[in-house]
Amino acid sequence: MRIGKKLILSYALIATIVLLIAILSLGAFVKSFYINSLTHQLESQANTVRVAMNELEGWGLKDLNSPDARALINKLGSSMQSRITLIRKDGAVLADTNANPETMDNHASRPEVKAALAGKVGRSERFSANTRQVMLYVAVPYKTYDNQIKGVIRVAIPVSEINKSLNQIVGVVLIIVILTTIVMVIASGVLANPIVKPIRRMMKMVEGMANDDLEQRLPVNQNDEIGELSKLLNNLAVNMRDKIDELKSEKAKVELILNSMAEGILLVNKSGEVVLTNPAIERIFKVKANDIIGRPVIHSIRSYDLDRAVHESLSLEREVVDEIELQSPFRSLRLRVMPVVNSLGEKQALAVIRDITRQKQVERLRKDFIVNVSHELKTPLTGLKLLSDTLLRSIDTDPKSSKIFIKRLDKELSTLINMVRELIDLSKLESPQQSIEKEPVDLGEVVSEVGSSFTQLASGRGLSLSVNIPESIPTILGDRDQLLTLTRNLVDNAIRYTPAGGKIDIKLEENNNHINLIVKDNGIGIAKREIPRIFERFYRVDKARGRETGGTGLGLSIVKHIAENHRATISVDSALGMGSTFTISFPIADTPP
Template sequence: MTMRRLLRSIRAKVVLLYILMLLLVLQFAGAYSVRAIEQYYLENFRTTVRAQTDLLAANVEPYLATHAGKGAPANLGADPQVLLNRFVTVSGSEVQVIDQNGTILAASFDAGNAVGQKNGYLEVYHALLGTPKETVRVDPGTGDRVQVVAVPVKRGDTVLGAVMVKASLEPTYDVLRRINRILATAGALAVVLAAVLGVVLSRTITRPIQEIMRQTNAMAKGDFSRRVRIYSDDEIGRLGQAFNHLTARLQKALADHEEERDKLASVLASMQDGVVAADSRGRVILVNRRAAHMLGQPEDALLGMPLVDCLPFPEGRAQDEELGGGRSWVVEQGDGSRRPRFLRITIMPIRRGTVQRGVIAVLSDVTEQETLERERREFVANVSHELRTPLTTLKSYLEVLQDGVMSDPELGPRFLRVAQNETERMIRLVHDLLQLSRIDSNQWRVEKAPTSLAHLLRQVKERFQFQADERNIALSLSLVEPLPPIALDRDKMLQVFDNLLSNALKYTGPGGKVSIAARMDGPWVTVTVADTGIGIPAEDLPRVFDRFYRVDKARSRELGGTGLGLSIAREIVRAHGGEIALDSEVGKGTTVTVRLPLDEEARAADAGTA
């Protein structure tokens, strides 16, 4: 495990590779050197032995010639060893002089035992035949390796004898062994020195790499502020410079990416439309706050959900077909307890080349547009219906009159009154429609002037007093004096109060009560019109100010209403900067409250009084 962990280090790999290369070089160089030295020493030893043998052969030739001529053993002097000792220069060598019969005439060692005996060496046999011979053999007596050289001694073509030199090779091999030990020691020292140099060299290589590795780990943790230290100007140093440049570029790119992401997040957060993005698997990967609000779920809950589970799809349409991109539909949201909301959902594909990588769903709140469209359709239908009913009645009565009823003293005038009433009803309807049209097109202006609201209300009461008396309805007016003048458009406010009082009398039965009251309410004047009539159901209250809306349509048409009075009254009150509200309970009556602001001088006077 330790060796495996060690080999994971590039420094250890460099040192080991360096040592292995050095060992390989030393192996080949040492083997070659040892072989060359061995050959050199052995060849030098052989040359020395051969030279000594040839010199001795040349010197003993006269003695052997004399010996061969007398036919008796030669006497080489009083001391037979003198001649041999003079020529023997190789340490530990044995020299023999042999006559042509193979008899040892003189020997450098053991002269008493060897002289006069036969020499049995094969090399001597070859030499007596006239051929020099040298071999390397192992001495059976000592076990040493020896060099045996035998050369013939000739005079002319006649072989007079031979000279044999046997020299030990062990001193030479001892020298070679000492040389090998020296070389091995030098090689070991070279390996140690190489290892030290390898460590130093590898450190110069691996230190920048370790710096880059530490910086890479820091970058993986999100720290791009550190830089690699440059130690040299070589390839590794330039690699460090390139890495530092890459780090700076990457840091800038990430900063730009973060900036763009923040911008995108800000744009998505401030958008009025909802945005939901899904990947190629259909899982939600991005959702803005507006989309989460529209879908009624937290952003965290939507992330990772299948897009088909997040979006409302129209009934009867395949979800996979809608998610194909380029689709748009409108869905209605609502649980019955609140006003319905309409969402337009548009699906657009995210493509890279020809491959679809995901989809983006844009959710737009089109409640106002859909509501206006529905109101427009309902308005057209109501107008058509309101005009068709009196026109149909007129046509029917006129046809009857044309058929001869006109001459009937009882039915003729009656049918004419009906036709007249229906005509007046259409005139009122058209007048109200034209007034609403001018309001919607901003062609309607309020001409304000200081007006006594008390006087205005008294006038309204007097106009409806006769009608109230006819129907046995108690009509009362209550004013909290003094009421300051108010900047009003008198005619338009008369229209408002006429409408409110007319409605109160219409829907109040005989014996009922209708009251008008006005009082100061800080910087406002509050006017209430209350009756004890049939009342309005709670579910109809939110729509009483809608155009053409009637609680009891049959009764309203019977009483001549168009369904536009309260709508026009609301627009007039709003044009004066005021507010109008309606409160009602079935069977107990209805109360309409109008709040009008005082003009600037009246407000200042009221503030001073306070």
């Protein structure tokens, strides 16, 4: 039940009880007072009857049992509106205003009659067989002039008359009680308001607080316990808001750090279930945070090695560092799992996981590269050593063949120099510090410059070389020197891998916001399965032939790097014996990349 209702009800209850007690005691008092005064009234009526009778006696009445006496009694009775009974000393009823005295039995044993015969005023309240109702009787002795008791004069009225009057009084009082109760209920409602209203407001505020609304405040305008409580609640709300804000900002910081970390973070409780993770974990293991939180590592991430490292760290309470590999897709990971204790004192394991796949790849490439470079250098250097030894021996004895050796020596040296130059180019292109200054470049100019520089070489090898450039072509953003190198390498390959009588076409085409550089030959072509590999460093399809043609297998890796620097794509269309077409597609300068 609401506190307001309770207050109103208790006020009303108290009011009703107090009023009822008042009514009951007042009622009893009023009744006895009323009956007393009635008794006195009846007594005085009886005395009046007695005086009248005495007068009648004075006028010569000898016998009480006479018609005159009866007539007097009847007259007085009707004027007094009371029942009057005249009783002889022996109890015989001589006259009665309300009944026939002949049919009435002897009244000597009636208590009020008895008392009157003894010289006192008799009083009684009882059921009357003659009038068939409860009556209040008052009887006085009737004495003659010589003071002899000759009989009894009795006056009576029905009690129902008294009750009628009393009921009227009770009715009025009851109406007063009901009205007072109503007034009390209304008044108690008004009185309860200053208590109930602030309590309701407090309830609303606390409800709001439970639902994260910490901005509500209570008015503090009462200088009592309610005012104090309002103040305390306001302080509580302010403190809670400050604490929550603090927590929120701490959480946001932690989240920011976790989200921006390249390392995967995994917090595991002592039962082996994941309690915290970050986006890097989702990226590395290709899982969703929702699917791993609350589940054991082995069931959600499915890495036996990670699970083992976590459990080892949890059980031995020491740091575990390991490198593990994931299959499909292949990944190399470095793990560091540390035992930690959370704010509740529970032991947990914190795993920091770094994806070192790329690092490992680079390491491997670097190793391969060194092996390849040493190997590639060894061959021409051994050739040079052989030639110089032979030359030393033959220079004096056979000057003619010495000249041939020197020519071969010179060729080997050119190859070597070419290779070293390409290596330098490549390392420059690969170094991360190398950022190219891009400027608008006219690819038409680049292509025609390369074309004319190769014209002589091509015709020397019996090849026809055609260059096709549209009249006006948009510029691209790039590095002119790098673009020259790229074109040169492609044309160089076309010439190198096309036998005499072949045909080489160099073309520029504008297509769909791009400019395509197309170098097409009808030379030896490349087997389909070799195509993906020709852009690797030192990769040559035919090693022996490559050496013969002076190639080191670096040209296309340089092309690939330059294309990447210019956001260009490379496509190769070739088949063995059918010639090759290399297409490099550059985005046009004014289109955003």
